[in-house]
Amino acid sequence: MDYSQLLLFVTNVLFVVSLGWYLITNLQWYNYSITRVISKHHKPWWHLFYFIFPFMVYYGMYSLGWAEFFSIYFYFAALPALFVWHKRLDKPLVLTWRVRRFLILLIFLTLFQNFLCTVNGACEVYGVFMPLLIASLGSMIIEKFLFLVFMKEAKRKLQGMKDLRIVAITGSYGKTSIKNFVYQILKSHTTTYMTPRSVNTLGGIVKDINMDLPSDTKVYVCEAGARAKGDIYQIAHLLNHHVAVVGKIGPAHIEYFKSLENIARTKLELMQSTNLEKAFIHVSATKEEHEKVEFFGDEIKDLESTLEGLSFSLELNGKDVPFETSILGSFQAMNIAAAVKVASYLGMDMQDIQKAVKKLEAVEHRLQRIDAGGKIILDDGFNGNLDGMKEGINLCSQHPGKKVIVTPGLVESSEELNLELIEAINKVFDLVIVTGSLNAALFDKHLQVDKKIILADKSKLTHVLSQQTASGDVILFANDAPNFI
Secondary structure, eight states: OOHHHHHHHHHHHHHHHHHHHHHHHHHHHTTTOHHHHHHSOSOTHHHIIIIIHHHHHHHHHHHTTOHHHHHHHIIIIIHHHHHHHHHHOSSOOOOOHHHHHHHHHHHHHHHHHHHHHHHHTOOSSOOSHHHHHHHHHHHHHHHHHHHHHHHHHHHHHHHHOTTOEEEEEEOSSSHHHHHHHHHHHHTTTSOEEEOOTTOOSHHHHHHHHHHTOOTTOSEEEEEOOOSSTTHHHHHHHHHOOSEEEEOOOOSTTHHHHOSHHHHHHHHGGGGOOTTOOEEEEETTTOOOOOTTEEEESSOEEEEEEETTEEEEEEEETTEEEEEEESOOOTTHHHHHHHHHHHHHHTTOOHHHHHHHHHTOOOOTTSSEEEEETTEEEEEETTOOSHHHHHHHHHHHHTOSSOEEEEEOOOSSSOHHHHHHHHHHHHTTOSEEEEESSTTHHHHHHHOOSSEEEEESOGGGHHHHHHHHOOTTOEEEEEOOOOTTO
C-alpha cells in the first residue's frame, strides 16, 4: 500500500465514523428511533448538511476520479464543520455502552471492508453505506438481545424483594414533581428510592432497577413516560406495581398521540398491574369509577400562591387539612395532593405528612427559585406545558420590578397554544428573549412588549442577560429546550 492508498484508506475510515457519530447522536436524542430522527427532527436541514451532502460529495468525487480532492474537502471542510457542530451542542452525545458498542462495531466493519478491498484490489472506491447500514442493523439486534436479558434480570430482582412496595406515576404534566414529592415525604417514614432525574422510559427503568435500586428498599417510586400507545403498558407489565398515580392529562406530546383521548387511554394503561391495590387518578384523565380508584384534583381549598410558596388545604376523610410549603406554583398543590394521598395510603401519619410537606424542596428546573446578585431567578427549564408556564408568568406578575422571560416557546405543541402563551407573556413582561428557531418567527410577529431579543445561538445567552438585566429584576427561564430543537 503506497502513500496515496493509505490516505484514502484512513480518510474513508474517519469519514464513515464521522457520519456514524452524527447518526448515533441524533438517534440518542430521539430514543434510538430512526423514524423519529427522519420525521420528527426539528432541524432536518442538519441531515442534509452534515450527512447527505458529504455522502454525495464522496461518491461524486470518486466517480469522477477526484479521490484526492475529497480528502481535501473532508479534512478542511466536512470534518471541521462537524466538529464545530458538536462543540456547539448543549446536549452532546453521551458515550453510553450502547453508543460505544455501535461505534466499535462500525469501526470494525469499516476496517474489515477496507482491508478486504485493499488485499483483493477489487474496490475502486471504499464503501460508506454498507458499514453504516450493517452497524445500525447489528446494533439494533445486539441491543434487542441485551434488553431482553436485562428485562429478565430486572423482573427477577423485583420479584426477589418480597417486602417491596412499588408506586408508579404517570401523566401529561407533573409526573416528575409527584415522584419527587412522594419520595421526599415517604423517606422520613420508610426506606424509599425513586428513579433518578427524568428517567421514565422502559429501558431507563430496567437499567435503574438492575444497577441502582438498593436491595433494602421498602418503597420504589417510579416515573412512567410514553410517546406511543403501549409504552405505559410495557412499564406496568415490568413493575406490577401496587399503587398507581395518573396526574393531569393535557396536550403534551400531542403530535405523537394526535388527540387527548389517545393520551388519556395511554396513561391509564398504568392500571394494568396484577398487584394493583390502589390508583389515584386526576379528574382530567377519566370519570369512570372503579373500586380501586380515588380521584384527586377537586379537593384543594383556600389556595394561595406567591413568590414565597404555597398554602392550601385538602379535604381528606371529611376534614380540611392545612398545608404550607416553599414550593412555587399553584399547580403544584395538585401534585402535592397526589403525594399526600399516596403517603397516607402507605400508612404515614397525617401530622408527619404535614411536616414533610412543609420541608419539601423544589424539583430542580421546575419553578425552582434562585436568588443571585439581587435578582430573582425562576428556573422552570424542565417545564414544557402551557399551564405550568402560565403559572410561572403569573408569579412573575406579582414582582414589582422589571420582568424578563427566556423561552423557546412550547415544543411538540401547536401554533394555537403558542399564541395563547404569547398573549400571556405580552401582559406581564418587559423583556422577552426567544431562544432557538422553532417558534422564533411566530414570537417575533406577535410579541408586543417593550423589548424582544431573538437569540438563535444560546451560547450568547449569558452575555445578553448580563447586559440586559440588573439587581431587582425577576428572570423566568421557561422551557429550556436543547438547541437541536
